[in-house]
Amino acid sequence: MSTRQMKSRDRIVRQSFENRLSHWLVAISTFVLIFTGFGQMPMYARYGVASLPGMAWAADYQLTLVLHYAAGAVLVFAVFFHVLGAIVNSRYGIMPRKGDVKESAQIIAAMFGRGEEPPSHKYLAEQRLAYAFIGANVLLVAVSGIIKVVKNLPGIDMNPTFLFVTTAVHNAAAVFIILGIVGHLAAFVFKQNRALLPAMIDGTVDREYAEHRHELWYRELHPEPAATGGAPLDDVPLEQSA
Ligand code: HEM
Numbered sequence: 001m002s003t004r005q006m007k008s009r010d011r012i013v014r015q016s017f018e019n020r021l022s023h024w025l026v027a028i029s030t031f032v033l034i035f036t037g038f039g040q041m042p043m044y045a046r047y048g049v050a051s052l053p054g055m056a057w058a059a060d061y062q063l064t065l066v067l068h069y070a071a072g073a074v075l076v077f078a079v080f081f082h083v084l085g086a087i088v089n090s091r092y093g094i095m096p097r098k099g100d101v102k103e104s105a106q107i108i109a110a111m112f113g114r115g116e117e118p119p120s121h122k123y124l125a126e127q128r129l130a131y132a133f134i135g136a137n138v139l140l141v142a143v144s145g146i147i148k149v150v151k152n153l154p155g156i157d158m159n160p161t162f163l164f165v166t167t168a169v170h171n172a173a174a175v176f177i178i179l180g181i182v183g184h185l186a187a188f189v190f191k192q193n194r195a196l197l198p199a200m201i202d203g204t205v206d207r208e209y210a211e212h213r214h215e216l217w218y219r220e221l222h223p224e225p226a227a228t229g230g231a232p233l234d235d236v237p238l239e240q241s242a
């Protein structure tokens with residue numbers, strides 16, 4: 001058997017192209033939004049970022065505003081695309097469930113060598129919580145951002161208290177998103193979680209990893225031979241959903 005065949009035999013499909021596309025559109029647009037959003041508060045000139053080689057543009061308010069609008073449009077599109085895909089394909093496996101907080105604590109304790117990790121579905125309980133936290137704040141930042149775009153249109157006059165609340169929501173959600181991303185990336189400091197990285201790149205994960213860590217999901221994809229009428233495991237169609 002060639003190396004390529006061996007590789008494909010030992011890996012299974014975890015993330016569809018559609019899921020990867022929405023993840024990276026959200027991730028890249030969010031990084032740009034964070035950088036350009038804080039550029040609206042003229043801090044890059046003040047704190048010397050603009051004097052770094054090649055960074056003078058960061059203090060150009062008009063430019064950071066246009067980039068903020070462009071990345072905002074990409075984020076809003078990606079959110080629509082993701083939500084629509086979930087509804088059309090009835091994919092809700094990443095939505096939080098009852099008991100997720102307790103289960104997350106067990107998973108984290110197990111990573112530090114205390115106790116056994118509970119059997120997981122496609123997503124670990126902590127991933128479902130991370131999704132809810134990041135997702136809710138992305139929705140808040142997008143809705144408040146759209147209101148701020150409307151406010152900037154010529155001839156629009158909005159109630160100042162409403163605008164104050166909108167800006168407070170926009171800024172608070174921005175800070176929570178940053179905290180969420182720090183937590184999200186910190187998860188990959190742990191070796192156990194790193195096996196998920198290729199899932200967001202080529203869409204696959206190691207078969208053995210899935211079998212052990214996402215046992216409930218793996219068993220759904222690959223029922224015991226008896227339940228498939230004796231079909232070999234590799235003949236069972238690979239799952240592509242969230
Ligand atoms: C270089 C940066 C990033 C990397 C390497 C990365 C990688 C990943 C990986 C490997 C997963 C798990 C996929 C799976 O379970 O199959 C994931 C999930 C996710 N990512 Fe990212 N991501 C990055 C940035 C971001 C950013 C900036 C956001 C949001 C603003 C984000 C939001 C999410 C969400 C909501 C999930 C699902 C929940 C979870 O698994 O924690 N990611 N990401």
Ligand code: HEM
Binds near residue numbers: 071072141177
């Ligand atoms: C992770 C996503 C985002 C982050 C971190 C972020 C951050 C910020 C920050 C820090 C500001 C400056 C303070 C303020 O005026 O409130 C700002 C302003 C603004 N943001 Fe965002 N933002 C995000 C997403 C969006 C989106 C999706 C839109 C539009 C759909 C948007 C539209 C705006 C507008 C119009 C302003 C005001 C610009 C001005 O009039 O000076 N933002 N954002």
